Amino acid sequence: MSRPPRIEYPGACYYLTGRALQGRKAFEDDLDYRTFEQVLSSVVHRFNWLLQSYVLMPDHYHLVVEVPEANLSKGMRQLNGVYTQHANRRHNSEGPLFHGRFKSILFEKESFLLPICRHAALNPNRLGLTKEPSTYEQSSYGALIGQKPMPDMLHPDDLYQQVSKKPKLAQAALRAFVETDQAFESPLNDRAHQVLLGTDAFVDRMQSLLLNSAKAKQAPKLGGRRKSLRVLFRGMHQLSRAERNHRITLAHLEYNYTLAEIGQHLGLHYTTVSKVVNASEKTL
Numbered sequence: 600m601s602r603p604p605r606i607e608y609p610g611a612c613y614y615l616t617g618r619a620l621q622g623r624k625a626f627e628d629d630l631d632y633r634t635f636e637q638v639l640s641s642v643v644h645r646f647n648w649l650l651q652s653y654v655l656m657p658d659h660y661h662l663v664v665e666v667p668e669a670n671l672s673k674g675m676r677q678l679n680g681v682y683t684q685h686a687n688r689r690h691n692s693e694g695p696l697f698h699g700r701f702k703s704i705l706f707e708k709e710s711f712l713l714p715i716c717r718h719a720a721l722n723p724n725r726l727g728l729t730k731e732p733s734t735y736e737q738s739s740y741g742a743l744i745g746q747k748p749m750p751d752m753l754h755p756d757d758l759y760q761q762v763s764k765k766p767k768l769a770q771a772a773l774r775a776f777v778e779t780d781q782a783f784e785s786p787l788n789d790r791a792h793q794v795l796l797g798t799d800a801f802v803d804r805m806q807s808l809l810l811n812s813a814k815a816k817q818a819p820k821l822g823g824r825r826k827s828l829r830v831l832f833r834g835m836h837q838l839s840r841a842e843r844n845h846r847i848t849l850a851h852l853e854y855n856y857t858l859a860e861i862g863q864h865l866g867l868h869y870t871t872v873s874k875v876v877n878a879s880e881k882t883l
Contacts, residue, residue, distance in 0.1 A: 606705050606794070606808050607669040609857040610873050612651075614704040614715045614787075614796075617679060617697045618659040625658050625697070627690060632737050635660070638682045640752040646674040647859060649754040649870075652716040654723065655737040661719040665708065665757075667859040667869045675701050704790060705805060707797030709877070713761050714786035715796075716743075717777045732777065740777070745770040756870065825854050828864040835865070844875045851876050 619625040626632050632655055639662075643650045649665040666674075683696040706715055720732050720740040729735040733746050741747040743755055759769035762776055791802045792809075831850050835843065847865075850856045851872075862872040 605672065605703065606805055607666075607671050608808065609667060609669050609851070609859070610665065610876065611669070611671070612665045612706050612708045612712065613663070613671060614706055614719070615662040615664065615675070615701055616659055617675075617701045619696055620698050623658075623692070623696060625660065625686075626655060626737070627686075631686065631689070634685050635682050636750075638678060638685070640750065641681075642674045642678045643752040645677070646670050647869075648674060649757075650739075650752050651712065651754060651758055652719050652743065653739045654719045654735075656722065656726065656728070661722060663712070663716055663719060665754075665873075667873075668857050671703070704787070704794055704796050706795075707801040708757065710798055710801075711786055711796050712758060713776060714783075716758060717783070718785055718787065720777050733774070743770065744774040744777075828856060828861065832865065844878075847872060847875045 617625070626635065635655060639650070639653065642648065643664075647667050647670075649667065650662065651665065652661075652663040654661040664671075679697050679701065686696050687693055704715075706712070720738060720743075723729045723735040723738065724732055732738070733741050733744060735741070739750070739753055742749045742753060743758065749755070758773065759766060762772035763769040786796065790796050792806070795802050795805050797805070828850060831846055831854065832838075832843075838846070847861055850861050851858060858872045858876065859869050861867075862869045865872070
């Protein structure tokens with residue numbers, strides 16, 4: 600079976616896994632785990648990723664990330680490549696450490712961020728490595744529920760907002776969601792075409808990108824040269840919120856500016872721009 604193509608676009612959310620080759624461990628000891636976390640932190644900051652959650656197992660890892668720019672493959676090459684060099688030097692090995700290319704599932708954040716993060720957090724329980732997910736050290740879950748310091752590479756804001764409108768209650772609400780029903784059905788059972796997870800409308804949109812992947816990476820030729828952000832947002836201070844949001848969506852979908860570029864131009868946080876575009880896409 601041929602492997603499905605990878606969909607990459609600004610603002611995409613992925614559930615990622617990488618598994619060590621048969622006969623090898625991805626992590627031999629605590630130093631390996633800490634080194635991988637350091638490399639992951641470097642990649643998150645260099646490529647401007649929003650890391651929602653991670654879990655490291657002896658022979659594989661789980662990551663939940665949102666990418667403001669279409670740079671998933673570049674970041675993953677650095678993550679796996681740099682860590683493999685460390686593992687080979689330290690354990691006197693050579694060649695690839697991980698099996699093939701990493702696996703990715705593109706998911707709809709509004710519908711599946713919480714279930715995906717719960718699925719990842721409970722993986723050590725399912726494999727019998729711990730009885731309580733909060734006590735598993737090689738996981739971000741303890742930090743997400745406030746039981747250990749929050750590493751600066753984590754971006755839990757979207758996760759918290761989905762469980763509680765009150766920030767102070769979010770950590771307890773997240774813990775209740777994850778641990779109350781540990782026998783839940785895996786969200787991965789709802790995948791479409793092996794690599795998509797979302798509502799029918801989301802899957803349809805992503806299928807159109809699969810059929811014409813160049814559309815997601817190339818700026819359309821609208822009358823020749825692409826309009827600059829300065830032109831697109833001329834008279835910004837006189838615009839209504841609805842008109843501003845319309846121009847934000849136009850800049851992203853029609854002129855192929857990244858969410859990060861739009862946010863930087865307007866002085867808005869990336870997540871604010873992302874919410875505007877996502878809300879507009881649902882009405883298209």
